[in-house]
Amino acid sequence: MTTIGFIGLGNMGGPMAVNLVKAGHKVIGFDLSPDAIAAAKGAGCEIAGSAIEAATGADVVITMLPAGKHVVSVYNEIKDSVKPGALMIDCSTIDIASAQSAHDIASEIGALSVDAPVSGGTMGAINGTLAFMAGGTDEALTAAEPILEPMAGRVVRCGDGTAGQAAKVCNNMILAITMIGTGEAFEMGKRLGLTDQALFDVVSTASGQSWSTTTYCPVPGPVPTSPANNDYKPGFATDLMVKDLGLSQEAAEMTGAYTPLGEKATQLYREFAEQGHGEVDFSGIIKIMQAAEKK
Secondary structure (H helix, E strand, C coil): CCEEEEECCCCCHHHHHHHHHHCCCEEEEECCCHHHHHHHHHCCCEECCCHHHHHCCCCEEEECCCCHHHHHHHHHHHCCCCCCCCEEEECCCCCHHHHHHHHHHHHHCCCEEEECCEECHHHHHHHCCEEEEEECCHHHHHHHHHHHHHHEEEEEEEECCCHHHHHHHHHHHHHHHHHHHHHHHHHHHHHCCCCHHHHHHHHCCCCCCCHHHHCCCCCCCCCCCCHHHHCCCCCCEHHHHHHHHHHHHHHHHHHCCCCHHHHHHHHHHHHHHHHHHCCCEHHHHHHHHHHCCCC
């Protein structure tokens, strides 16, 4: 049994922590939300009174937090309480610079560190089928894999520190772009007289196939488990996609990468959020196409 301090018990972190408990680990959790704490406690997590208390004496410290500034702040807060040789895993999706700062702090105190952002949404967190994109030294990644396994459908070693974050930001930029294209095609197909099912039957087995169609189809009907069949309840909220696309454009600026579609996708998702749809699943971006006419 491993003692794990888990900081951040929200919609993603809470179910992840519960899956670690189910795997037989001792999980000591902390969150600022009383509701999150109550849910984690009810599922078998022990509860700490602070991030420092959660980290003190833990073999592994896992963080799942909203943004890079929160991760760096927590790492600085707990660094004097983390025992030498402990493993620190950050599963948040954050900017590259903050991820590097987290690795640097861990290195300063003699801890192993891994950046391991996830894909799979809240259902993946609940079902223990998340895809982890992991960056760190070989020693740190080897130590992290058995800890991640109860929460994971797949763990991919992406490279050295920050490589996990790099993979996540690239993946989500692709996802945002393909979802917009999928929404455009289904709306155009409807206006051409195609049923959604007919277009799905073609695209899902033809060269236009993508995860955005086969797993997360943005129109009701063809994929019963997609948010489109549940009034676009997330899932993965538009506000989170806006955040991730912002990270993609920060990375593009930092590296000089040319990402015209990523830039346009960022613009469209920001507009969608500003229209009051920030808490709608990101696949709801099709609503923009449904409401628009080509000028």
